Amino acid sequence: MTGALSHIRVLDMSRVLAGPWAGQMFADLGADVIKIERPGRGDDTRAWGPPYLKDADGHDTSEPGYFLAANRNKRSVTIDINRSRGQELIRGLAALSDVLIENYKVGGLARYGLDYTSLRRVNPGLVYCSITGFGQTGPYAERPGYDFMIQAMTGLMSITGERDDLPGGGPQKVGVAVADILSGLYAGNAIQAALLHRDLTGQGQHIDMALFDCQLAAMANQAMNYLVSGTVPGRLGNAHPNIVPYQVFASSDGFLIIAVGNNEQFRRFCRLLDREDLADDPEFENNRNRVHNRDKLVPLLEPLVKLRGTSEWIGLLEKESIPCGPIYDLEQTFADPQTGHRGMQVEMDHVLAGKVPQVGSPFKMSETPVEYRMPPPLLGEHTGEVLRDLLGLDKKAIESLRSDNVI
DSSP: OOOTTTTOEEEEEOOSSHHHHHHHHHHHTTOEEEEEEOTTTOSGGGGOOSSEEEOTTSOEEEEEHHHHTSOTTEEEEEOOTTSHHHHHHHHHHHHTOSEEEEOOOTTTTGGGTOSHHHHTTTOTTOEEEEEESSOSSSTTTTSOOOHHHHHHHTTTGGGSSBOTTSTTBSOOOOSSOHHHHHHHHHHHHHHHHHHHHHHHHSOOEEEEEEHHHHHHHTTHHHHHHHHHHOOOOOOOTTSOSSOSSEEEEEOSSSEEEEEOOSHHHHHHHHHHTTOTHHHHSTTTSSHHHHHHTHHHHHHHHHHHHTTSOHHHHHHHHHHTTOOEEEOOOHHHHHHSHHHHHTTOEEEEEETTTEEEEEEOOSOOOSSSOOOOOSOSOOTTTTHHHHHHHHHOOOHHHHHHHHHTTOO
């Protein structure tokens, strides 16, 4: 089998997470993704350890977990774009590519003649995706953009964390770089749309992706709650702004989430609590009233939930088709049989460690399944291979480039 995008070549000139995340999606779907890295240094995340992948003797290798998260199925090519010969190599590869992904500062690649305007002269069908913190235009276009800043400036941290009047209250970031990841996902969608347009017209285009735009778009119902009402939403901890009860509850031996999505589920929940009268109370009989009266309702529910253990509650709630679940740490998540059944943990051969664990792809496709072809590459592992096979350089030419520190 070949992947759905096995006919596509991507030149991945991005670093850290948003761009590499998009590139890895294309790679998982079969595309030939060539990761361009700085000689001797590579992607910034190659230095973002510990933890590092262990070798067979339990010693650290050079490969940190962060880099391993977003770069499988790619070929690593080291090229110094500060050198004119390096720029020529990039132009040659761009001429043979369908997509270029980059996350340099606005205008950063123009001084090397590697911006969209320059490269479309050698490849009019090139889909060129620029990912920056704030986009190519606007008053903040020149600012560097990091996930943490974007979470702060798009309002995400204002709705994340415990309420200000509770212990531990105050703004919190999400535990993973969600603005980067969402931007990678949005970029992947935009690139594929542009490829479809190119298939119809032969014309490539420039895609301007901003972390700020992507995270603001992903504020979803919270953003619309504000736009519709004019009321600024605040932090609710683990509660939901639009649905009650939909939150974490303490049980007799731990915690669980209970997510009551409609009035029928609420009545069944109350029946399990032996408080069906709450479902008949006008203050709680529908979700609108439960949201208005959450401060009355939740204190009535909490001591009743605490009478049973988490496992017992999950068994009872599942029988009544009331959404619920345990709260796992990552060890428990990867030990869960659902994780194994869905192929969400895989292993790949690795030259330094023998094996490297990977979080599996969520793409489950009947005709073009994801293939795990190559582990995250060592720095410059495929430089000679790519320059030989794609650009036709012979051994002498490659050695000359290497001796001159161009590659």
